[in-house]
Amino acid sequence: MSALAGRLADKRIVICAGAGGVGKTTVSAAVALGLASRGRRVALVTIDPARRLAEALGLDRLDNEPRRIDGAVPAGGGLELSGELSAMMLDVKRTFDELITLLAPDVATREAIFANPIYEQLSTLVAGSQEYSAIAKLFELAQTGSYDVIVLDTPPSRNAIDFLRAPDRLTGFLESHVLAVFLTPTGHMFRAAEIVFAAVRRITGVGLLDDLTTFFRLLSGLLDGLGRRAGNVQRLLVDEQTVFLVVTSSEHAPLDEAIFLARELQRNGMHRAGVIVNRVHPLDEGPCDVATTARRLASTLGARLSNAVAVVHEDVQQLARRDDAALARLRATLGDPAPVSLFDRERDLHDIAQVAQLAAEVLR
Amino acid sequence: MTGKQFVVVTGKGGVGKSTVAAALAITAVRRGQRTIVAEVAARDDAARALGGRAGAPLQETEPYPGLRHVTIDRRTALEQYLRDEVPGPLPALLLARSRAFEVFVATTPGMSDLLTIGAVWELLQRPRHRRGASPYDLVVLDAPASANLVGLLAAPRAFRSIARVGPVARQSAAIERTLADGDATEVVAVATPEQMPVTETLMLRGELTRQLGIELGAVVVNRVVRSPFTAEDLAAIAALEDDTAARSARWLHGRAQAHHEQLSRLRKGLRGRSVLTLPLLFERRIGRRELEHLADLLERREP
Numbered sequence: 001m002s003a004l005a006g007r008l009a010d011k012r013i014v015i016c017a018g019a020g021g022v023g024k025t026t027v028s029a030a031v032a033l034g035l036a037s038r039g040r041r042v043a044l045v046t047i048d049p050a051r052r053l054a055e056a057l058g059l060d061r062l063d064n065e066p067r068r069i070d071g072a073v074p075a076g077g078g079l080e081l082s083g084e085l086s087a088m089m090l091d092v093k094r095t096f097d098e099l100i101t102l103l104a105p106d107v108a109t110r111e112a113i114f115a116n117p118i119y120e121q122l123s124t125l126v127a128g129s130q131e132y133s134a135i136a137k138l139f140e141l142a143q144t145g146s147y148d149v150i151v152l153d154t155p156p157s158r159n160a161i162d163f164l165r166a167p168d169r170l171t172g173f174l175e176s177h178v179l180a181v182f183l184t185p186t187g188h189m190f191r192a193a194e195i196v197f198a199a200v201r202r203i204t205g206v207g208l209l210d211d212l213t214t215f216f217r218l219l220s221g222l223l224d225g226l227g228r229r230a231g232n233v234q235r236l237l238v239d240e241q242t243v244f245l246v247v248t249s250s251e252h253a254p255l256d257e258a259i260f261l262a263r264e265l266q267r268n269g270m271h272r273a274g275v276i277v278n279r280v281h282p283l284d285e286g287p288c289d290v291a292t293t294a295r296r297l298a299s300t301l302g303a304r305l306s307n308a309v310a311v312v313h314e315d316v317q318q319l320a321r322r323d324d325a326a327l328a329r330l331r332a333t334l335g336d337p338a339p340v341s342l343f344d345r346e347r348d349l350h351d352i353a354q355v356a357q358l359a360a361e362v363l364r
Numbered sequence: 365m366t367g368k369q370f371v372v373v374t375g376k377g378g379v380g381k382s383t384v385a386a387a388l389a390i391t392a393v394r395r396g397q398r399t400i401v402a403e404v405a406a407r408d409d410a411a412r413a414l415g416g417r418a419g420a421p422l423q424e425t426e427p428y429p430g431l432r433h434v435t436i437d438r439r440t441a442l443e444q445y446l447r448d449e450v451p452g453p454l455p456a457l458l459l460a461r462s463r464a465f466e467v468f469v470a471t472t473p474g475m476s477d478l479l480t481i482g483a484v485w486e487l488l489q490r491p492r493h494r495r496g497a498s499p500y501d502l503v504v505l506d507a508p509a510s511a512n513l514v515g516l517l518a519a520p521r522a523f524r525s526i527a528r529v530g531p532v533a534r535q536s537a538a539i540e541r542t543l544a545d546g547d548a549t550e551v552v553a554v555a556t557p558e559q560m561p562v563t564e565t566l567m568l569r570g571e572l573t574r575q576l577g578i579e580l581g582a583v584v585v586n587r588v589v590r591s592p593f594t595a596e597d598l599a600a601i602a603a604l605e606d607d608t609a610a611r612s613a614r615w616l617h618g619r620a621q622a623h624h625e626q627l628s629r630l631r632k633g634l635r636g637r638s639v640l641t642l643p644l645l646f647e648r649r650i651g652r653r654e655l656e657h658l659a660d661l662l663e664r665r666e667p
Contacts, residue, residue, distance in 0.1 A: 020509065021378015021561075252649055253409060254378065281615070284608040293609045301600055308592050309601060309613045316612035318646040344615070 004340055005363040007273045008035065008149075011243050013142060013236070014273065015152045017163060017261060018247035019254035023278040026349055027247050027342075027362065028153035029057060029087075033352075034359035036070060036085035040148040043141055044087040047130065047155045053349055057087050064091040064098075066141070086147070095133035098140075103225035109218055118215040130155035131163045139233050164237070164268060243273035250277055250319075250326035262334050275330055276362065279344040283320040290314050365582065366395070368550045369488055370542060372517070374507040375554030376564045380586040382409035383650050384554045384642070385506040386428075387658035393430045394659070397501040400424065400432040402484050404516075408435055410506045415652045422483065424497070428652065432500070434487070438476045441483040448493055477519035478536065485539045510553065510568045514575055517543055517551075521576070543578065550581035555630065557585055557623035566633040583634060584662075585627060587644040591620035640665045 008014060008031070016028040025046055032044035043066040046059070057069050066086035097114070104110035113119050134155055141150050154163045219226075236242060244265055248258035258275060265272050290310045297306035323341070330339045342361055349355055365371055365388060373385040385401055389410075392399040401410045408418035416427020421440035427433050486492065490499045507513050520536035520543070543549050553568055555561040569580040593601070598617060604610035631639055642661055645654055 019378060021376060249378075251378075282608070282611065284612075286608070288608070297604070297607070297609060300604060305597055305600060308597070309609050312592070312616050313609035313612040315646045316616060344619075 003338065004274045005034070005038070008243065008363070009038075011149060011241050011273070013138065013150050013152065013239075013242040014245060015138075015154060015242070016245045016247050017154045019257040022247050022249045022254050024247045025153045026053060026355070026358065027245070027276055027278060028151050029053060029355050030358040030362045031245065032085060032087070032151040033081075033355055034363040035149055035151070036083040037081050037356075037359065038363075039082040041084040041146070042086070043147040043150045044085065044153070045090060045134070045137055045141070045150065046087065046153045047090050047134065053355075054089065057352065057355075059087055059089050064088060064094045064137075066147075083148070090130070090134055090137055092130050092133045095137050099133075099136050100222070103222040103229070105221045109221050113215075113218045116211065116215045116218065118211050134163070135233055135237075139229070139236055142236060164264060164270070238269045238271075240271065243271045245273055246275045248275065248277055248326075249279050250323040255326050255329065259330070259333050275334065275339040277323065277327060277330070277339050277341045280323040280327075280341040281316055281320040281344055283324050284313070284317055288313055288317050365392075365550055365552065368502065368548060370503050370505070370549040371581075372505045372507050372513070372549065372551045373554060374510045374513045374551065374568070376561045377509045379554050379556045379561050380650075381509075381554045382407075382506050383413055383655065383658065384552070384584050384586055385504050386410045386413050387642075387655050387662055388552070389431055389502075389504045390428070390655055390659040391663050392502050392504070393428075394663070398432075398499065399430075399502045399504065400434060400487055400500050401504045401506060402487060403433075403435045403506045404480050404484075404508060405437060407506070411435070413650050413652075413655060436480055436483045438479055441479040444486075444494070445479055445482060474515070474519040474522040477516045478523050478532070481516055481519055481539060482535060485535075485542060488542065510564050513551075513568070514571050517572075517576055517578070543576070546579065549578075551578060552581050553583045555583065555585050556587045557626040557630070559626065562626050562630045562633075565630060569634065580634075580637065583630070583637060583639045585630065585639060585641045588627070588641045589616060589620045589623050589644050591617040593617050 014031060014035075016024050016031065018024055025048070028046060029044060032042045036042040044057075045066070046054075046057075059067075059069070066088040068084065069087050070081050070083075070085040100113050100119075101110055104113065131154075134152060138150060138152050141147060246258050246262050246265075248254045262272055262275065290307070290313075293310035293313050294303075294306045297309055300306070301309060327339055327341060340362060342358065345354075349358065371388060373381055373388065375381040375384075382403070389399050389401045401414075403410055403418070411418040411425070411427045411433045414427040414431065414433065416425060416433065418427075418433060418435040419425040421435055421437045422444060424432050424434045484503060484505055486494065487500055487503045492499055508516055520539040524533050524536040524540070551572060553565045555565045565583060572578045572580050593613065598614070601610050601613050627639070627641070640662065642658055645657075647654055
């Protein structure tokens with residue numbers, strides 16, 4: 001068993017995190033399939049998979065509950081599915097609605113929240129709503145006990161770290177006395193609130209403030225539940241059986257972000273199972289300058305073609321050297337565990353057999 | 365892009381949006397335009413590629429000769445806004461420091477986006493509203509990823525529908541007019557020739573039209589790989605089997621074919637809209653030299 005497969009063997013939650021555009025969704029799918037092939041009951045939660053990957057996984061619509069997809073996995077191909085694989089695409093709005101339904105003290109409060117224009121916007125538009133709902137869904141699935149392990153593909157945030165801060169921000173928000181100011185202004189707090197309200201009214205008009213106050217009043221009935229939940233979610237994220245896989249490419253910005261993320265995980269008491277460097281190019285250990293390569297190939301390919309191939313090889317080696325430097329930097333800055341590198345493919349993945357191949361590579 | 369005042373550069377995360385924004389800005393500086401690149405959410409990717417560092421939020425620096433740069437974050441934009449719009453120093457200070465007001469800004473739908481786009485819009489004003497600030501001919505916004513762009517650009521309109529009177533409503537209306545003015549504003553989408561970025565670009569075009577009535581401007585496809593090999597070349601290369609150089613050649617050719625397919629898909633989906641391509645650069649890092657090279661290519665390809 002490989003080092004990474006070993007580190008994932010007894011985990012209950014695997015969260016794939018990293019900068020946008022590095023192939024997190026594909027890696028998540030491969031990890032989920034790989035774990036299912038090792039006999040585990042796996043739920044894969046994806047955010048926004050490429051159409052062909054979604055089709056490959058049999059995910060043709062948002063339904064916000066995992067559905068069995070292991071029937072689509074071809075027999076043979078070096079990957080026997082001894083476990084179970086279910087997958088879902090996250091529906092942000094529905095996850096928020098489910099949360100409110102769960103926590104609302106009565107039907108009237110629930111319906112009033114759903115009808116409030118501030119809620120409508122909060123649950124769909126506001127930055128961070130994907131992060132909140134991804135974590136909420138993760139927590140909910142972990143509670144059910146229907147799965148041995150949940151693999152979560154994180155939202156494509158510009159800052160991968162936003163994801164970690166989501167429950168904290170929610171707790172902080174709920175614990176702040178600010179809500180109290182909105183709800184029951186008294187004493188000197190009342191004076192300050194009055195000035196704020198007057199200014200808000202002056203610059204935005206009245207309707208907005210009324211909606212907002214109503215929304216906070218409705219929400220106050222849910223505060224205990226939300227606060228408890230945020231605390232539980234936080235505990236789940238730092239649990240020994242919850243691990244993060246940091247996914248990156250060897251490009252400068254994603255790599256910086258991966259290193260930053262790895263450090264933040266540590267600082268927040270969360271556990272990193274490994275780093276995956278995606279889209280790596282094979283490094284030629286021998287001499288590969290244009291002249292040497294062209295000479296080597298000249299007798300087989302002739303002068304023109306051997307030269308063209310040599311130029312291409314040198315270009316690709318520049319990428320390979322960048323990849324190699326990235327791997328070295330990861331080893332030096334993060335130490336163990338050794339990063340796993342995945343070779344760049346010519347094309348985007350588009351059927352489950354290719355996901356299976358990648359799974360074998362990730363957990364080799 | 366020539367003749368525009370406001371160029372909004374967007375694209376899926378990881379496609380090289382900041383690189384293209386910086387290269388476009390360099391072409392404008394070469395035309396003699398007073399240009400500034402603005403980044404949001406306190407990012408500094410464009411500033412670093414240009415060889416400099418971002419200043420403090422809202423501080424305009426010059427990371428490249430003749431080209432200014434500013435990074436905008438919500439908090440500083442809010443303080444700035446209050447200083448400009450709320451008369452008297454005390455209420456502004458009190459508001460900026462008030463946790464209640466912070467929560468108000470954080471939870472009010474579109475407020476945060478409105479403050480950000482408002483600070484960008486202020487850069488376009490002649491004379492500038494900020495005392496002592498220099499005017500610009502062109503603002504290049506290194507905008508959030510396409511998934512969040514529509515929210516940012518829709519904020520003035522959304523906000524105006526809930527706050528109908530007062531300074532915010534007035535300013536929102538002015539921002540909306542600038543965004544809707546096709547002679548002043550252009551949204552440039554950056555993509556790579558891959559499945560998801562192409563899909564997002566096509567979706568962005570639809571959303572801009574549907575939700576904002578804005579036509580997508582130029583599309584820049586970044587990191588395009590082209591193959592120098594013919595079919596016969598490949599047959600000859602195949603004979604080399606596992607030779608490392610042959611492997612590189614086959615990889616590049618396969619990648620070029622996949623890129624070609626995605627480019628065709630994009631062109632078809634955009635129905636004749638201009639698509640500029642930039643090559644994959646093999647250099648380890650994008651710095652000034654690479655940006656200048658990309659600017660040369662953009663100049664040559666721009667109609």
